[in-house]
Amino acid sequence: MVSEFNAPNPVLFGIGTRKQVGEKLKRFGCTKVLLVYDPGIKAIGVADEINSYIEAAGIETVHYGNVQADPPDWSVNEAGELGIREKVDGVVGIGGGSSIDSAKAAKMLQTNPPPINQYFGREGVITKPSVPLIVIPTTAGTGSECTPGGVITDTTVHAKLNIAGVGCQVNLGIVDPELTVGLPPRSTAATGFDAFCHCAESFTSGRPNPYSGVVGKEGMRLVAKYLERAVKNGKEDIEAREGMMLAATLGGIAMSGALCHMSHDIGKSLGAAFGIAHGNACGACLPQVLQAVTPAVPDRVRFIAETFGAEVPEDATNEQLGEIICETMKAFMNRIDFPKLSGYGISLEEMLAVVPDGVMAQVNGAIKLFGGYGTSPIEVTPELIKDIVTRAYNEN
Ligand SMILES: [Fe+2]
Secondary structure, three states, rough: OOOOOOOOEEEOOOHHHHHOOOOOHHHHOOOOEEEEEOOOHHHOHHHHHHHHHHHOOOEEEEEEEEOOOOOOOOHHHHHHHHHHOOOOEEEEEEEEEEHHHHHHHHHHHOOOOOOOHHHHOOOOOOOOOOOEEEEEEEEOOOOOHHOOEEOOOOOOOOOEEEEOOOOOOOOEEEEEEEHHHHOOOOHHHHHHHHHHHHHHHHHOOOOOOHHHHHHHHHHHHHHHHHHHHHHHHHOOHHHHHHHHHHHHHHHHHOOOOOOOOOHHEEEEEHHHOOOHHHHHHHOOOOOHHHHHOOOHHHHHHHHHHHOOOOOOOOOOHHHHHHHHHHHHHHHHHHHOOOOHHOOOOOOOHHHHHHHHHHHHHHOOOOOOOOOOOOOOOOOOOHHHHHHHHHHHHHOO
């Protein structure tokens, strides 16, 4: 069997671990580092708190605090150029997926001259090793502390494109569940469901590998146990926050190589066209996607259904199993108050005008989004995608 996967980078996981960032940077030999984050991270005091731990270790800091959602090329170029000007010898990314991806790009630019646009794509692009990068996630969702690349918006062609390779490698993820305690329920549900999709889609990928099979399973077990608790009582239930943070990190490991498939492909098209948050867009069609892939991976779908509490008869047909997984997922989404696709004030017709084409462009590799590349275990056709989105819009 041929399988492509990435051995994950080191991770320091646990409550309070963020306080070790200065010491860890010192061990990497850093003397002056670039902090990369968005204005929201500054507003809640986390950027200053992390800065204090770094300065306490005798390391100078330079701040880029203008990370944008779905980070555009101009913004990561700004961050990278600031680091070059200031001659930093390390980068620290703090925040959600956008901040961490921006930090990965800023790291790459320290030894690979700007603009970032010349490093997009996966094949044929070789980047040089760069300065150490520590990332500190503040959501339990993307798992990008353990993924080998990032997604940047190329504003010259209006597409989200990949950076990958040694130039943007994470040297250490510091994953501290305490940083997610203040996340409101809606963000907790959206980011947590993103983590779940990373596990569920890579677990049912047509290109599985040992991580997606083993690590993805444990990630889903944690989501089943903790996401509802984190949504409903996230301020007090630190055990649930810890469980979801671990699920997100495991999701990042699980999807490296196996990748996500149709649910993320649909979500990225919807997100790009209508600005729907990543987790909400990528999770909206998961019940129907899992139902669609059931005949190809019935044992895996059975595991997911049973993990989320369904009683699946021993002799269930694929058709029955497909119905069970769809209903099980819909019920789970209702329990965490997951936003409905029909609730954004966008008509089904408007969505269908962008979605099958957007998904097919990813599947065919015309748009190099993370999660495309034909990783669905069944053939993806425009008709299938149209049917999945229509049913999700009307039923979920
Ligand atoms: Fe995702």
